[in-house]
Amino acid sequence: MSQSFVPDxxxxxxxxxxxxxxxxxxxxxxxxxxxxxxxxxxxxxQVHAFNLVMEEAARARAAEVDQAxxxxxxxxxxAGVPVAxxxxxxxxxxxxxxxxxxxxxxxxPYDATVVTRLRAAGAVVVGKTNMDEFAMGSSTEHxxxxxxxxxxDVTRVPGGSSGGSAAAVAAGFATVSLGTDTGGSIRQxxxxxxxxxxxxxxxxxxxxxxxxxxxxxxxxxxxARNVADAALVLDVIGGHDEHDSTSLPGDGPQAASxxxxxxxxxxxxxxxxxxxxxxxxxxxASRVREAAEALAAAGAKVEHVSVPSVRYGLSAYYMIAPAxxxxxxxxxxGVRYGLRVRGDDITDxxxxxxxxxxxxxxxxxxxxxxYALSAGYYDAYYxxxxxxxxxxxxxxxxxxxxxxxxxxxxxxxxxxxLGAKMSDPLTMYLNDVCTIPSNLAGHPAMSVPFGCGDDGLxxxxxxxxxxxxxxxxxxxxxxxxASAPARGGES
Amino acid sequence: MAQPLSKQDVxxxxxxxxxxxxEEELEQFTSQLASVLEHAADIEALDIAAVPPxxxxxxxxxxxxxxxxxxxxxxxxxxxxxxDVESGRFxxxxxxxxxx
Numbered sequence: 001m002s003q004s005f006v007p008d009x010x011x012x013x014x015x016x017x018x019x020x021x022x023x024x025x026x027x028x029x030x031x032x033x034x035x036x037x038x039x040x041x042x043x044x045x046q047v048h049a050f051n052l053v054m055e056e057a058a059r060a061r062a063a064e065v066d067q068a069x070x071x072x073x074x075x076x077x078x079a080g081v082p083v084a085x086x087x088x089x090x091x092x093x094x095x096x097x098x099x100x101x102x103x104x105x106x107x108x109p110y111d112a113t114v115v116t117r118l119r120a121a122g123a124v125v126v127g128k129t130n131m132d133e134f135a136m137g138s139s140t141e142h143x144x145x146x147x148x149x150x151x152x153d154v155t156r157v158p159g160g161s162s163g164g165s166a167a168a169v170a171a172g173f174a175t176v177s178l179g180t181d182t183g184g185s186i187r188q189x190x191x192x193x194x195x196x197x198x199x200x201x202x203x204x205x206x207x208x209x210x211x212x213x214x215x216x217x218x219x220x221x222x223x224a225r226n227v228a229d230a231a232l233v234l235d236v237i238g239g240h241d242e243h244d245s246t247s248l249p250g251d252g253p254q255a256a257s258x259x260x261x262x263x264x265x266x267x268x269x270x271x272x273x274x275x276x277x278x279x280x281x282x283x284x285a286s287r288v289r290e291a292a293e294a295l296a297a298a299g300a301k302v303e304h305v306s307v308p309s310v311r312y313g314l315s316a317y318y319m320i321a322p323a324x325x326x327x328x329x330x331x332x333x334g335v336r337y338g339l340r341v342r343g344d345d346i347t348d349x350x351x352x353x354x355x356x357x358x359x360x361x362x363x364x365x366x367x368x369x370x371y372a373l374s375a376g377y378y379d380a381y382y383x384x385x386x387x388x389x390x391x392x393x394x395x396x397x398x399x400x401x402x403x404x405x406x407x408x409x410x411x412x413x414x415x416x417x418l419g420a421k422m423s424d425p426l427t428m429y430l431n432d433v434c435t436i437p438s439n440l441a442g443h444p445a446m447s448v449p450f451g452c453g454d455d456g457l458x459x460x461x462x463x464x465x466x467x468x469x470x471x472x473x474x475x476x477x478x479x480x481x482a483s484a485p486a487r488g489g490e491s
Numbered sequence: 492m493a494q495p496l497s498k499q500d501v502x503x504x505x506x507x508x509x510x511x512x513x514e515e516e517l518e519q520f521t522s523q524l525a526s527v528l529e530h531a532a533d534i535e536a537l538d539i540a541a542v543p544p545x546x547x548x549x550x551x552x553x554x555x556x557x558x559x560x561x562x563x564x565x566x567x568x569x570x571x572x573x574x575d576v577e578s579g580r581f582x583x584x585x586x587x588x589x590x591x
Contacts, residue, residue, distance in 0.1 A: 109568045202548040216547045245554040246547075315531040326508060333509075335581050340574035346586045347509070355511040363510055367501065368524055370508045384534050386544030393545060426526050442548020467548075 102357030112209020129164030184435025191460025
């Protein structure tokens with residue numbers, strides 16, 4: 001195996017420990033940041049997690065945090081914690097590219113709500129992370145700026161589309177990071193990079209300032225090295241926001257509220273349809289079986305449950321998400337921001353701009369979505385997919401009458417080689433088979449590292465919960481984390 | 492069952508989506524999109540006429556606020572990001588058939 005760039009997690013402080021040390025004046029935010037910047041300087045050339053490292057701004061921000069503490073203030077629950085942001089979260093005056101040529105050089109005139117909230121909690125933004133262009137992909141190879149590599153083995157992909165954010169945490173370039181998850185884009189790279197990644201309930205986290213892919217599916221969520229840090233970050237960024245009309249009212253549940261309670265009596269359903277079929281590798285299936293056994297040993301009631309319609313999730317998703325994308329991406333027309341390629345009249349300008357600015361996968365999705373919505377095909381594809389969405393919601397509702405959480409693999413395999421799935425889009429899409437159903441239902445789900453595959457690379461177990469079930473989801477994830485086999489073979 | 496996807500269909504959709512495809516892209520997209528649509532035949536075959544569609548995971552209704560003036564994005568800052576501006580507005584190529 002090629003060289004691993006994953007630092008020893010056990011010895012590096014968690015976000016909670018950094019914030020606690022900085023708030024008490026025992027740690028300096030500047031010193032903490034320096035350690036991360038040093039690792040970035042040494043290893044970013046091999047990993048390429050970032051589109052932009054914001055060294056100067058991060059240093060200024062860390063100094064502000066230290067000054068606030070020195071002046072007797074409390075910078076907040078993420079005081080001095082270095083965070084990385086997926087490069088589709090708007091940062092005022094700082095380039096936000098979505099890893100696309102069409103937005104290269106664009107600097108948003110406002111901050112996303114999650115960015116405002118992270119800063120208000122004392123976090124230090126270290127940079128903007130690489131991704132599949134407009135979040136379309138499962139390997140971060142569909143970036144206009146070149147792929148990100150998996151820190152565990154740089155010949156492999158980190159997953160995607162939030163591959164840069166997952167790799168940044170795995171490589172120790174940031175303590176925590178934010179990604180977005182439309183069909184698995186947080187959970188799948190978390191699984192492949194051996195970190196925790198959570199997609200919250202739809203509407204828990206404001207989408208204001210998140211560049212839209214598929215608006216009824218997109219949610220922002222955290223990557224972290226452990227479950228408690230992921231809950232901490234989610235509790236900072238979550239809660240109602242008047243700038244997002246789909247934001248749920250009120251503060252919502254606190255993700256960290258059930259941590260430390262164990263799983264005695266918690267009912268866990270192992271999803272039968274996702275046990276071994278649908279391309280799920282035997283080594284991944286074995287780890288998930290062991291995860292279920294570990295929960296049972298910890299006192300949970302573990303049984304199998306059938307959620308029949310999840311097998312139709314992939315087809316429904318690859319109609320719905322491209323349909324919404326074809327509409328959302330109509331805004332890239334060369335008029336108000338980003339790239340413009342000149343044409344004789346406005347239609348020529350639109351066509352020249354979009355053809356030059358979008359990469360092949362984005363064009364494919366726009367085409368697929370435009371087709372699914374076009375006259376004569378709407379009922380057969382888009383309409384049918386929306387009905388399947390109803391079936392999936394109903395099946396989940398039935399399962400949650402008997403179970404508190406559900407369990408499945410996160411991704412069908414461990415990290416695959418760069419280039420392995422680039423020529424056949426459908427093969428790439430199959431990566432999302434276990435994660436898509438939660439997006440279609442709007443439910444929360446998260447990936448927790450649970451041992452390794454036969455190749456020594458990380459495997460993730462997925463914990464799914466009903467809408468607003470974050471407390472029990474994190475509660476179960478914490479027990480999985482504690483009972484996960486130690487990762488071998490790493491420096 | 493819908494008709495299999497043809498190159499002409501793909502060219503038509505590209506026009507709708509304001510994308511120009513090379514002959515090579517056209518060939519490639521036709522076979523790639525056809526394989527995705529083939530996979531979607533599993534849901535096409537489902538008899539679910541009576542199932543209501545779900546467009547969104549949460550019931551949506553209009554969200555209104557008091558109609559009070561508030562600060563908005565700074566016009567100069569927004570226009571500074573545009574490819575071409577004139578007199579405080581976005582400037583675009585001609586939209587009618589003849590030159591002004």
